[in-house]
Amino acid sequence: xxxxxxxxxxxxxxxxxxxxxxxxxxxxxxxxxxxxxxxxxxxxxxxxxxxxxxxxxxxxxxxxxxxxxxxxxxxxxxxxxxxxxxxxxxxxxxxxxxxxxxxxxxxxxxxxxxxxxxxxxxxxxxxxxxxxxxxxxxxxxxxxxxxxxxxxxxxxxxxxxxxxxxxxxxxxxxxxxxxxxxxxxxxxxxxxxxxxxxxxxxxxxxxxxxxxxxxxxxxxxxxxxxxxxxxxxxxxxxxxxxxxxxxxxxxxxxxxxxxxxxxxxxxxxxxxxxxxxxxxxxxxxxxxxxxxxxxxxxxxxxxxxxxxxxxxxxxxxxx
Numbered sequence: 001x002x003x004x005x006x007x008x009x010x011x012x013x014x015x016x017x018x019x020x021x022x023x024x025x026x027x028x029x030x031x032x033x034x035x036x037x038x039x040x041x042x043x044x045x046x047x048x049x050x051x052x053x054x055x056x057x058x059x060x061x062x063x064x065x066x067x068x069x070x071x072x073x074x075x076x077x078x079x080x081x082x083x084x085x086x087x088x089x090x091x092x093x094x095x096x097x098x099x100x101x102x103x104x105x106x107x108x109x110x111x112x113x114x115x116x117x118x119x120x121x122x123x124x125x126x127x128x129x130x131x132x133x134x135x136x137x138x139x140x141x142x143x144x145x146x147x148x149x150x151x152x153x154x155x156x157x158x159x160x161x162x163x164x165x166x167x168x169x170x171x172x173x174x175x176x177x178x179x180x181x182x183x184x185x186x187x188x189x190x191x192x193x194x195x196x197x198x199x200x201x202x203x204x205x206x207x208x209x210x211x212x213x214x215x216x217x218x219x220x221x222x223x224x225x226x227x228x229x230x231x232x233x234x235x236x237x238x239x240x241x242x243x244x245x246x247x248x249x250x251x252x253x254x255x256x257x258x259x260x261x262x263x264x265x266x267x268x269x270x271x272x273x274x275x276x277x278x279x280x281x282x283x284x285x286x287x288x289x290x291x292x293x294x295x296x297x298x299x300x301x302x303x304x305x306x307x308x309x310x311x312x313x314x315x316x317x318x319x
Contacts, residue, residue, distance in 0.1 A: 025259050029060040031087045033078050035071030035095050037181030041123055041200035046090045048279045052270035067180045070159050071095025072107050079113045083252040085259040091250045097306045098159035114250040116296045117260055118267040123245040124201035124284035125219035130189055138216045138236045145172040153177050155185035155197040164198050164243040189213055201226045201284015226284050248295055264292045
C-alpha cells in the first residue's frame with residue numbers, strides 16, 4: 001500500500017511538472033516578425049531590441065523579415081500565430097494605422113486582430129532630395145513642385161511616408177513611386193530616378209554626409225544630432241507636421257494577460273539598457289517602452305490622429 005501511494009504521488013508530481021512546463025514562458029526561441037526589408041530602419045531597430053530582449057528572457061529572439069504590402073504580410077503572419085507570446089510583430093504606424101485607415105477593404109481590424117504589448121519608440125525622419133534638383137530649402141522645393149505640376153516624383157516605402165509627403169505638398173502634384181524599403185528607394189534617388197523621399201535616420205545621414213543627397217527638413221520637433229544642420233518644420237515656416245513614425249510590439253489577439261505583462265516589463269527593461277539606448281540613438285530612433293495599457297491608449301490616439309489627417313486631406317487609396 002505504501003509503495004502504491006508513493007508511486008501515485010510520483011505520478012501526480014510528474015503530471016504537475018509537465019503542466020508547469022507547458023505553461024512556462026518562454027519555453028522556446030521567440031520570432032520577431034518585421035514587415036520591411038533587411039538593412040532598413042525597422043529591421044535595424046528590431047535586431048537591436050531583439051538581442052536585448054533575448055538576454056532579458058533567457059531565450060533567443062529571432063528576427064524574420066516579411067517585407068511588402070505595407071507590412072500586411074508580416075502582420076498577417078503574426079495574426080495567424082498561436083497567442084502564446086512566442087511570435088511577435090514589430091508593428092509600425094504603417095501596418096497598424098495607415099493600412100486600416102487608407103484601404104477600402106482592410107485585411108484586418110488592428111484592435112481585434114492584435115494584442116498591443118509595448119511601444120518601442122519613434123523614428124527620426126528626414127526629407128531628402130536629389131542633388132540635381134535646383135533647390136536647397138523646403139520653400140524652394142515647394143515652389144519648384146508648384147512650377148512643374150506632375151513632372152516630379154517622390155518615393156515611399158510605406159503609406160505613412162506617403163501621407164507625410166502629401167501633407168507637406170498639399171495641392172502640389174507629384175507622382176509617388178512605391179518601394180519595399182528605403183534602401184532601394186535611396187538607390188534610385190542617387191541614380192536620378194527619384195526626386196524626393198521621406199526617409200529615416202538609419203539611412204539618411206550616410207547619403208547626406210557624402211553628398212549623394214540633400215536633406216531639407218526633419219519630421220521631428222527638434223533638430224536631430226544625426227544631421228544638426230537640418231531644420232524642423234517649425235523652423236522652416238511650415239508649422240507642425242503631424243505624422244509621427246513610431247514602432248511597437250504586438251502579438252496575436254487573445255494573448256494571456258500574464259504573458260503580455262511579462263513581455264511588456266522585459267521590453268521596458270531592455271529599452272532602458274544604456275547600450276541599447278546608444279545603439280538605437282545612433283540610428284535616429286528614440287527608444288521608449290510602455291506598459292500594455294499605456295501603449296493601448298497611445299495606439300488608439302495615433303489611429304484617431306491619422307484618420308483625422310486622412311479626412312482633412314481627402315486621401316483615398318485604391319489598393
